[in-house]
Amino acid sequence: MKIDRLIGILSILLQEEKTTAPELAERFEVSRRTINRDIEDLCKAGIPIRTTQGTGGGISIMDGYRMDRTILTSKDMQMILTGLRSLDSVTGSRYYGQLMEKIQAGSSEFISGKESMLIDLSSWYKGSLAPKIEVIQDAIENRHLLEFKYYAPTGESNRTIEPYYLVFQWSSWYVWGWCSDREDYRLFKLNRMDRAAEAEQGFVCRDVPMPDLSSEKIFPGGIKVKALFTPDMKWRLVEEFGPHCFTEADDGRLLFSADYTDMENLVTWLMTFGAKAEVLEPREARDIIRRNAEETLQIYMED
Numbered sequence: 001m002k003i004d005r006l007i008g009i010l011s012i013l014l015q016e017e018k019t020t021a022p023e024l025a026e027r028f029e030v031s032r033r034t035i036n037r038d039i040e041d042l043c044k045a046g047i048p049i050r051t052t053q054g055t056g057g058g059i060s061i062m063d064g065y066r067m068d069r070t071i072l073t074s075k076d077m078q079m080i081l082t083g084l085r086s087l088d089s090v091t092g093s094r095y096y097g098q099l100m101e102k103i104q105a106g107s108s109e110f111i112s113g114k115e116s117m118l119i120d121l122s123s124w125y126k127g128s129l130a131p132k133i134e135v136i137q138d139a140i141e142n143r144h145l146l147e148f149k150y151y152a153p154t155g156e157s158n159r160t161i162e163p164y165y166l167v168f169q170w171s172s173w174y175v176w177g178w179c180s181d182r183e184d185y186r187l188f189k190l191n192r193m194d195r196a197a198e199a200e201q202g203f204v205c206r207d208v209p210m211p212d213l214s215s216e217k218i219f220p221g222g223i224k225v226k227a228l229f230t231p232d233m234k235w236r237l238v239e240e241f242g243p244h245c246f247t248e249a250d251d252g253r254l255l256f257s258a259d260y261t262d263m264e265n266l267v268t269w270l271m272t273f274g275a276k277a278e279v280l281e282p283r284e285a286r287d288i289i290r291r292n293a294e295e296t297l298q299i300y301m302e303d
Contacts, residue, residue: 002038005028005030005038006038006041006042008028009024009028009035009038009039009042010042010047012024012027013049013059013060013061014061017060018058018059018060019058019059019060020057020058020059021035021036021039021059024038024059039051039059047061048061048062049061049062050062129173129190129191132173132190132193132196133166133173133190135196135197135198136163136166136175136190136196137166138198139163139198139199140163140164140165140166142198142202143202143203143204143205144198144199144200144201144202144203145160145161145162145163145198145199145201145202145203146160146161146162146163146175146177146196146197146198146199147159147160147195147196147197147198147199148188148193148194148195148196148197149193149194149195150188150192150193150194151192151193151194152192153262153264157181159179159180159181159188160179160180160181160199161175161177161178161179161180161186161188162177162178162180162203162205162206163175163176163177164176164177164178164205164206164208165177165210165211167187167211167213169213172189172190172191173189173190173191174187174188174189174190175187175188175190175193176188176211178206178208185208185209185211187211222259222260222261223259223260223261223262223263223266223282223285224257224259224281224282225256225257225258225259225260225266225279225281225282225285226255226256226257226279226280226281227255227256227270227277227278227279227280227281228249228253228254228255228256228277228278228280229246229253229254229256229273229276229277230253230254230276230277231252231253231254232276233254233273233276233277234246234254236273237254237256241256241258245257245258263284263285263288266285267285267288267289267292270285270289271289271292
């Protein structure tokens with residue numbers, strides 16, 4: 001516990017300009033005397049810690065100090081390098097690869113063992129995705145507005161946003177920013193964007209909140225769904241909703257129950273199963289699928 005606390009205190013001191021013993025004692029739920037002993041131990045270990053008394057005083061690390069990377073374990077370094085490789089899989093530049101080489105330089109003994117985790121964040125749209133990511137990164141770094149054409153279920157529109165975060169979630173890339181049209185923060189899917197361009201006009205950075213990426217926030221429920229699936233579709237239900245989303249009915253079919261967020265997406269998803277799915281609820285979805293099937297049948301009717 002003590003070594004974990006010492007590393008935690010050192011991490012705080014490296015990130016914050018100054019802190020105090022009472023603040024550290026409250027944070028780590030120990031006494032102030034224990035924190036004072038911890039500070040003494042860090043000083044004995046060669047960490048140049050400075051303490052000042054009085055108003056505005058506190059505990060800090062001397063200016064210009066750099067932490068030796070050997071405080072990280074071999075496993076820590078492997079996780080860092082894995083993350084950098086994953087970013088290289090979607091960008092069109094060699095920036096992350098070069099950064100990885102800098103970290104690895106001179107660390108062949110420290111970074112031991114074979115890679116055990118590989119992450120590839122690229123997609124079928126890598127050719128168009130990488131340029132968009134580069135444009136958005138530049139706009140975020142330069143604090144310039146981002147302009148693009150956006151295709152949504154409600155139609156297409158030209159948007160201008162203040163970009164703040166690139167987000168990888170739900171197997172897709174998004175940009176989080178302040179939309180001038182909606183006068184609110186919005187999440188835009190990169191695959192629905194076209195002609196993304198960094199504008200010359202800059203913006204003053206807001207006190208932007210971190211995006212709430214919980215599925216309940218982005219994809220609120222509201223549509224109660226019940227449907228029967230043939231047993232050979234079990235793999236898809238498990239893959240997309242988990243093994244607890246269905247029970248086995250008396251006839252061997254799988255009774256699926258869930259909350260869905262959008263009727264159009266629900267109907268589209270159900271129709272991908274063809275005759276292997278029967279909607280029980282909601283009635284509206286059942287009616288839409290029946291009409292779609294009748295219209296499709298008319299198209300393919302022989303003359």
